Amino acid sequence: MSDPMNEIRASFFIECEELLEALQDGLLAIDGGDTDPETINICFRAVHSIKGGAGAFGLEELVRFAHRYETVMDAIRNGTLTPDRDAMLLFFKAADLLSDIVRASQSGEQLDAATIESTLQDLEALTGDEGEAEAEEEAAAAEFQPMTLSLDMELPSADDPLGSKYTIEFAPEPELFKSGNEPHHLLRAVSETGTAEVSCDFSRVPALDEIDPEGAYLAWTIKVETEASKAELTDLFDFVNGLCTLEISEETAETPEETGPVPDLAPPPAPEPEHAAPPSKPEASAKTTPPAAKPAGGQSGGPSANATVRVDLDRIDRLVNLVGELVINQAMLSQSVAAAGLDSNSQVTSGLEEFMQLTRDIQDSVMMIRAQPVKSLFQRMSRIVREASGAIGKRVTFVTDGEHTEVDKTVIERLADPLTHMIRNAVDHGLEDGPTRLAAGKTEEGTVTLSAAHKSGRVIIEISDDGGGINRPRVKQIAEDKGLIPPDQDLSDTEIDALLFLPGFSTAKEISDLSGRGVGMDVVRSSIQALGGRVTIASESGKGTTFSISLPLTLAVLDGMVIKVAAETLVVPLGTIVETVSLQEGDIQRLGPETNVIHIRDVFVPLVDLGAELGYRPAPTDYEGRVVLLIAQEDGSRAALLVDSIEEQRQVVIKGLQDTYGRVPGIAAATILGDGQIALIVDPVDLMANASGKTGSPSDDLQLAG
Amino acid sequence: MSLSILAVDDSRTIRDMLTLALTQAGFEPKVAEDGVHGLEVLEGMQPDAIITDINMPRLDGFGFIEAVRERDIHRTTPILVLTTESAPELKARARAAGATGWIVKPFDPNKLVKALNMVAGTGTA
Numbered sequence: 001m002s003d004p005m006n007e008i009r010a011s012f013f014i015e016c017e018e019l020l021e022a023l024q025d026g027l028l029a030i031d032g033g034d035t036d037p038e039t040i041n042i043c044f045r046a047v048h049s050i051k052g053g054a055g056a057f058g059l060e061e062l063v064r065f066a067h068r069y070e071t072v073m074d075a076i077r078n079g080t081l082t083p084d085r086d087a088m089l090l091f092f093k094a095a096d097l098l099s100d101i102v103r104a105s106q107s108g109e110q111l112d113a114a115t116i117e118s119t120l121q122d123l124e125a126l127t128g129d130e131g132e133a134e135a136e137e138e139a140a141a142a143e144f145q146p147m148t149l150s151l152d153m154e155l156p157s158a159d160d161p162l163g164s165k166y167t168i169e170f171a172p173e174p175e176l177f178k179s180g181n182e183p184h185h186l187l188r189a190v191s192e193t194g195t196a197e198v199s200c201d202f203s204r205v206p207a208l209d210e211i212d213p214e215g216a217y218l219a220w221t222i223k224v225e226t227e228a229s230k231a232e233l234t235d236l237f238d239f240v241n242g243l244c245t246l247e248i249s250e251e252t253a254e255t256p257e258e259t260g261p262v263p264d265l266a267p268p269p270a271p272e273p274e275h276a277a278p279p280s281k282p283e284a285s286a287k288t289t290p291p292a293a294k295p296a297g298g299q300s301g302g303p304s305a306n307a308t309v310r311v312d313l314d315r316i317d318r319l320v321n322l323v324g325e326l327v328i329n330q331a332m333l334s335q336s337v338a339a340a341g342l343d344s345n346s347q348v349t350s351g352l353e354e355f356m357q358l359t360r361d362i363q364d365s366v367m368m369i370r371a372q373p374v375k376s377l378f379q380r381m382s383r384i385v386r387e388a389s390g391a392i393g394k395r396v397t398f399v400t401d402g403e404h405t406e407v408d409k410t411v412i413e414r415l416a417d418p419l420t421h422m423i424r425n426a427v428d429h430g431l432e433d434g435p436t437r438l439a440a441g442k443t444e445e446g447t448v449t450l451s452a453a454h455k456s457g458r459v460i461i462e463i464s465d466d467g468g469g470i471n472r473p474r475v476k477q478i479a480e481d482k483g484l485i486p487p488d489q490d491l492s493d494t495e496i497d498a499l500l501f502l503p504g505f506s507t508a509k510e511i512s513d514l515s516g517r518g519v520g521m522d523v524v525r526s527s528i529q530a531l532g533g534r535v536t537i538a539s540e541s542g543k544g545t546t547f548s549i550s551l552p553l554t555l556a557v558l559d560g561m562v563i564k565v566a567a568e569t570l571v572v573p574l575g576t577i578v579e580t581v582s583l584q585e586g587d588i589q590r591l592g593p594e595t596n597v598i599h600i601r602d603v604f605v606p607l608v609d610l611g612a613e614l615g616y617r618p619a620p621t622d623y624e625g626r627v628v629l630l631i632a633q634e635d636g637s638r639a640a641l642l643v644d645s646i647e648e649q650r651q652v653v654i655k656g657l658q659d660t661y662g663r664v665p666g667i668a669a670a671t672i673l674g675d676g677q678i679a680l681i682v683d684p685v686d687l688m689a690n691a692s693g694k695t696g697s698p699s700d701d702l703q704l705a706g
Numbered sequence: 707m708s709l710s711i712l713a714v715d716d717s718r719t720i721r722d723m724l725t726l727a728l729t730q731a732g733f734e735p736k737v738a739e740d741g742v743h744g745l746e747v748l749e750g751m752q753p754d755a756i757i758t759d760i761n762m763p764r765l766d767g768f769g770f771i772e773a774v775r776e777r778d779i780h781r782t783t784p785i786l787v788l789t790t791e792s793a794p795e796l797k798a799r800a801r802a803a804g805a806t807g808w809i810v811k812p813f814d815p816n817k818l819v820k821a822l823n824m825v826a827g828t829g830t831a
Contacts (some may be wrong), residue, residue, distance in 0.1 A: 004726050012719035045761050053719035055812035180784040180806035185827045189820075239807035239824065442773065568743055 009309075012053045016102045017376070019046040023095050023381045030076075031088045039078070049323055050102065059105040069094050069119050075127045087126050087388070094123055096383050117589035122685040145410035166226065168281045169247040171201075171219035173339045178214075180653060187220060189236050194226025209306065219245075258534045313409075316369050323359075323366045324557075324653035330359045331674035363557075366518045374461070377416060378403045379449055381423050393436065395444060396427055401451035407459050409550055411531055415461070418524040422463045422547055423448065425521075430465035430545050431644050440542065442466065455550075464546035468579050470539040479505065495536040501525045532558065532575055558654050560681065561629070562647040562673070566616035570643075571681045573653055578630040578638060580646065588623050598628065599642050605630065608691045609642040610682070612667065631684040641690045642695070709826055710734040712750060712772060714744035715759040715788060720811070724757065727815035733822070741765025744823040745773055748780070755784040755826040757818075760796070770805040785824035788813065804814070 027045035030035075051066035073091075075081035083091065097119055104111045168190065172183050187198055201219040205211070226233070230250055237246055334352055342348055378400045389396035407415075431437075431446035431467040438444055449464045455693035472493060479485045479499045491499075499505060503522040525535050533551040552558070581587075587598050588607070597604040607628065620626070628640040652671035657664060666687035667680050711733050713724040721737045729737040736751060738744035740762040744828040748756075756774065762765035774780045789796050797808055804810060806825045809818055 008719060008722040008726065011722060042763070045763065048761050048790070049717040049720075052717055052811050055790070056719065056723055058812075156809045177782060179801060179804065180782045182782075182784070182827070185824055188827070189824050236824070239821075373776060 008081055009057055012057065013102065013106045014310075015053065016050055016099075019050055019103065020048045020095065020099045021376060021379060022194055023098075024382070026093060027088065027091055028382075029083075030083070031092075037305040040073065044070060044077055045096070047073060050098070052452050054105070058617075061111075062101050062105045065098060065101050065116060065120065068124065069098060072123045072127055081127055083126070090119070090123050090126065090128060090391075091384055092383075095385070116124075120287065141301060155564075159513075164226070165251040166222075166224050166230065167249050167251060168233065168377050169219070169245070169249075170222065170237075171215045171245040172240070173243055173245070174212075175241050177216060179240075179243060181219070181240050181243065183220065183505060186236065186240065190222055190233065193228040193233065193236075194224055194552050196222050196224040196226075201222075203334050214545065220544050220699045252608060272294065289499050311369075316366075320366055320370065323363050324655070325672075327359055327653055327671040328365055328674070330356055332399060332603055332676050335674045367408070367557075368406065370411055372409050373404045373406050374412060375403040375420065377412050378450055378452075380416060381419055384420050384423045385427060385448055388424050391427060393432060394427065396431065397445055397447045399447060399449045401449065402453045405452035405454060405459060407452070407551065411459075414531055415549075415551075416547075419450075419461070419463070419529045421524050423450070426463055426465040426467075426545070426547075430467040432468050436468070440468070442654065459551045461549040461551065462546055463549075464544055465543040469541040469543055469545055470497055470537070472541075475499055493539075497539060500537065501535070527574070529566045532573070534575065557651050558671075558681065559649070560671075560680075561649050562630075562644045562679065563643040565611040565614070565643050568614075568616055568678045569647070569673065570610070571679050572629060572641070572643075572684055573681065574670070576684045578632045581628050581640070582630060583626050585624050594619075596623075596695045600630070600640075604636075605638050606688075606693060607640045607642060607690055607695050609695045611642070611644065612694055613687060613691050616694070629684070631688060639684075639691075641684055641688075652679075652681070707732050708732050709754040709822065710736070711748060711755050711757060711822065712736050712738065712744065712751060712753040713757040714738045714741065714747075714762070714767070715757075716740050716762040717759070720759065720788070725815075726816075727813075731815065731819045733819075736777055741767065741770030741773070744770050748774065749776075752779070754775045755786065755806075755822055756780075757788060757822075759788045759823065769798070770798065771803040771805055783821075786821055786825065796818070828829075 023043050023046040026046070028038050029039050030043070031148050047070045051063055051070060054062035054066060070079070078618045081087075099115055100111060101116070108523060165444050170183070170186070172181075176183070187196075190196055191594055197598070199221050201221065202217075204219065204357050205217040213216075214332050222235075230248055233248055238242075240246075328379045334356065335636065337348055353624050371506045382400065385396055385398040390505055410704070426448045427446075431448070432440070432442075434444040437446060447466045449534050450462070451464075452459060452461045476485075476491060479502065482504065484499065484502050484505065485491075501521050501524075503520060505520055505522070528551070530550055531551055533549055536548045537545065537551075537597075539545040558571075559574040561574055561577060581598075581600060583598065587600065589597050589599050589604065591597050591606075596607045598607050609618045609619045623642075626642060627644070627646060628642050631641050652673070655671055657667065657670050666683055668683035668686070671679055671681055673679050711728055713721065713728070713735055714733050714737070715721050715724065716739055721739075725735050725737060733787055735755070736747055738747040740759055742764045744756075744758065746767070748768075758767045760768055765773070769789075772779055774783065775784065785804065787797075787800040787805045787808045789800070790811045804822075807821055809821055
């Protein structure tokens with residue numbers, strides 16, 4: 001086991017993420033008009049807990065920020081501050097900064113202190129007493145002083161190594177017992193500081209019939225010889241200060257300095273002026289004051305206490321893998337039962353059906369373990385919206401929907417970048433500026449909506465804005481100007497929208513520092529495709545644009561087309577296949593000595609022979625009647641992949657090859673089919689990119705025909 | 707015999723740290739996440755001392771201490787309050803609610819153990 005403190009530190013940062021999420025939720029609720037006092041309490045506690053943990057690990061920057069943030073938040077809590085819209089934006093900004101500082105504390109990097117300080121000052125200006133806040137800050141800092149000072153104070157006693165003799169007169173009051181203190185333990189603690197002689201004064205004990213069982217009648221005199229200072233001895237009695245009569249006097253050899261008896265309730269005498277003696281608290285001894293404390297907002301907002309177990313990701317992956325095996329095994333069993341020709345009503349068959357159902361359920365449940373709600377991702381996006389709209393001075397409302405939709409953890413992680421880009425696009429390009437919106441009869445404030453939902457076994461994430469929609473003539477013009485498409489082509493709306501995904505396309509009239517250059521929608525699309533997803537656009541002029549991302553629920557299972565080439569069985573991911581074509585006479589056109597293209601719907605598409613590329617067999621010479629799969633490449637172009645036959649369409653469990661074989665060009669992974677055969681999963685796009693394109697010479701007939 | 711301790715704090719980090727510090731010192735800690743949970747856990751144990759945070763959801767530290775004190779067998783069970791502020795009013799309020807003593811967060815494990823020994827003994831006597 002590693003250092004337990006390191007583990008706790010790691011778990012502290014995980015907890016911080018949860019607390020930051022709760023803070024975001026709370027702020028959003030308040031922003032949305034929630035006035036339940038418990039909501040601000042939740043926010044306050046979140047920041048407070050971060051501060052508490054940070055203190056334990058000496059993360060000073062975090063403690064400082066959280067403390068000042070919490071102080072301002074406290075003003076909302078006690079009703080002296082009612083935040084308006086702008087104030088809420090500041091609170092959000094501070095929450096964002098807080099999460100930055102948490103991350104910086106974890107990684108040890110440095111943040112720009114000026115930004116932090118200016119945000120804090122803006123925030124503190126809300127309460128209208130910056131000065132006071134700072135003074136409080138200093139006061140808080142000063143609270144830590146006593147430790148240092150008391151260290152100094154030990155110095156004099158170091159001059160006197162033999163220690164000093166003290167006489168302690170200690171007489172508990174009944175309240176001392178009520179508070180749960182126990183003189184016995186106190187006396188022992190005093191004795192442990194040196195050598196002590198304790199005597200008890202029974203003189204106040206009344207006759208038995210007069211004894212109040214809960215009264216306090218005993219008093220003790222302790223003569224102790226110790227190296228501890230008087231302040232340290234006084235500290236021992238900190239908890240009972242005000243609940244007893246306490247008198248500590250030092251017996252110096254020359255002049256036994258007597259300190260007068262300390263009256264009840266008074267702080268212990270502290271002749272050393274700098275010593276921050278335990279502050280007197282007369283209120284404390286108002287013995288039976290009805291406690292002012294009330295349970296904080298007991299009615300609502302109980303913690304959504306999800307009992308959780310933290311599990312190593314490796315273990316889950318192992319389980320996912322094993323379940324994959326189980327699915328394969330079950331398919332094999334079904335196949336052999338079917339091959340045995342058993343009656344469909346037989347017990348074996350019905351048992352097997354139940355087995356199949358169970359396997360599915362187990363598979364789903366295991367996938368669920370890896371699934372996480374998209375909420376955290378959506379929260380990150382709300383920050384992107386705030387920052388993006390702030391940077392270009394647009395007012396934007398961000399609406400999220402379906403944030404509890406669960407998606408594979410890896411998918412969530414890898415969605416962050418493409419989503420960020422799309423959200424920025426929506427704010428920057430999608431929404432018009434305020435005046436334009438007003439002129440178009442819309443509200444000045446634009447809306448960007450991010451939603452997630454499960455639909456037919458996939459996750460659909462939509463980013464929509466209520467902006468002006470895609471300016472299609474302009475998009476087409478730009479594509480023509482940039483030479484991405486030939487001029488004067490007749491394109492449908494969908495085809496024009498698809499131009500946005502072409503590499504090197506950017507419609508912003510001026511490059512703002514937001515969506516900027518570098519990453520285009522082409523990169524967004526390829527990263528979504530890498531997750532087995534698709535992006536589509538729907539846009540209506542004047543009403544807005546919606547980008548839909550459709551993703552598989554998990555990365556462990558894939559919809560594939562099982563094909564045969566030579567004697568090999570292979571799987572091609574269904575998502576990459578646009579259509580399948582049976583070649584007719586005349587479809588094939590010779591391009592070079594060994595390369596051919598096929599002519600399909602007035603477009604020429606390069607032909608790649610899967611069998612030849614993978615070296616299973618030489619390229620055929622006769623293509624008539626053969627089957628090709630039209631593959632969509634990332635740049636939108638297509639290529640035809642020649643296969644021998646199509647077997648079936650099915651879900652396959654992905655088995656990685658990377659660990660064992662490294663990267664194999666053109667091959668994405670492998671799977672095990674129902675009959676126990678291993679089949680490689682082709683990565684058609686990669687294969688096309690590295691293809692030799694050799695397809696052999698077509699027969700003379702075909703040449704003549706062409 | 708080691709002392710059994712009930713520690714109530716809504717922060718997992720602080721609970722973990724308390725558990726670590728207490729276990730290392732030879733105590734037997736049990737933890738709870740808030741006041742309500744603390745009272746539930748208390749049903750099943752007879753701790754030698756209780757440590758509680760103040761700021762907690764559902765039932766805060768003050769409310770928790772009051773509820774504990776209302777139970778006859780816990781009228782004198784030592785209760786230490788964990789607080790981030792060492793402000794005198796907080797101590798006063800804690801005592802008014804029935805707390806025995808207090809520990810300032812971030813706590814030093816040694817001081818924590820000393821404070822516990824101070825209110826609950828060493829478990830040897």
